[in-house]
Amino acid sequence: MKKTIAVLLVLVMTAVMLTGCGAEYKINISPYDTYNYDEYVVLPDYSGYTVSVEEVVVTDDDVQFEINSRLAAASTQEEVTEGQVGEGDTVNISYKGTLEDGSTLDGMNAENQSLELGSGVYIDGFEKGLYGHEIGETVTLNLNFPDPYPNNTDLSGKGVVFEVTINSKTETKQAELNEEFMSSDSDGEAGTEEEYREFIRKTLQEEGEEQALYDAETSIYEQILDNAEILKYPEDEIEAQIQKGLEQYQGYATQSGMSWEDFVTSYFGDEATFNSQLQSYVESQVGSKMVIFALCEKEGIKVSDKEYSDQIAEYLEGFGVKDAEEFESYYGTSVQEYMEMYEVPTNMYLEKVLDKLCEQLKGNSETAEQ
Secondary structure, eight states: OOOOOOOSOOOOOOOOOOOOOOSOOOOOOTTTTSOOGGGTEEOOOGGGOOOOOOOOOOOHHHHHHHHHHHHHHTOEEEEEOSSBOOTTOEEEEEEEEEETTSOOOGGGEEEEEEEETTSOOSOTTTTGGGTTOBTTOEEEEEEEOOSSOTTOGGGTTOEEEEEEEEEEEEEEEOOOOSHHHHHHHTTTSOOSHHHHHHHHHHHHHHHHHHHHHHHHHHHHHHHHHHHOEEOOOOHHHHHHHHHHHHHHHHHHHHHTTOOHHHHHHHHHSSHHHHHHHHHHHHHHHHHHHHHHHHHHHHHTOOOOHHHHHHHHHHHHHHHTOSSHHHHHHHHSSOHHHHHHHTTHHHHHHHHHHHHHHHHHHHHHHHHHHO
């Protein structure tokens, strides 16, 4: 089955992997647990596939780069009211502009404006004219508007005097690699620089290995998905998902304050195109799930209610809520409905079966290398 790029319905969810426990939930993959997959899917013979999990090597440079990044992320901004200003500084200024005839316009006057000197936001000479001046000083700038001046053609080439007061500037205070920072950033695991560097190295190693495993498993999944054959689709599920997608887009139209006809015309051209794209998207999604669950059935993969309940507890902790009731009151839907909306049960099955296949198929790669 060829993969298609889903452009109709994009669902984004950030999975936070923490440790938790809580209420018991029953995992639901209906109606996919009722199908005889032999009638719908022909899986490829993946027994000979090879997969390589890239070796991860964390260098001293990697560790230093990560430390620098964390220090930069922990830096703070401070308002400074003394000293000179120059190119690259972010300053707070107030100014008043006066034309040669003594008049002024609203756009030529401002209070407490933030400006990065050298950004070129203001007319030529304005920003450079402030270089080297002291905070608190009022600077007189004798300038001319550009000719032509697209923002206001009446001002093209005209002289203007700006009285600019430099109120303050913003400086970045870099975080220091001290005991307080290292302990806080490592959740108390490191108090010395040596311990902290080892903590960073271990973190990068684990993250790299997780990514390498993910890449390897993604490769397996894509190969199977590319070479699987969908014999037919379960009609009831296709119809149900099409109706669900239609209702979702009708909701988008309502939220946009548009009639359904205008919405379809604006985004899809005509209803026939919309229906065709929705049909293709639904078949792609249903077909992918058929492959996943056919694969799990073949490999004897099951996700227990306990595993599912633990996963929900991890999400609840990640969302910062104490229980399912608080989640529902905040998000307006039950946690069970939310998990199913974002395909968490399906993804748990997929992850579990790919873990198994990756472990099996790594042996093929080792044999091939010998």
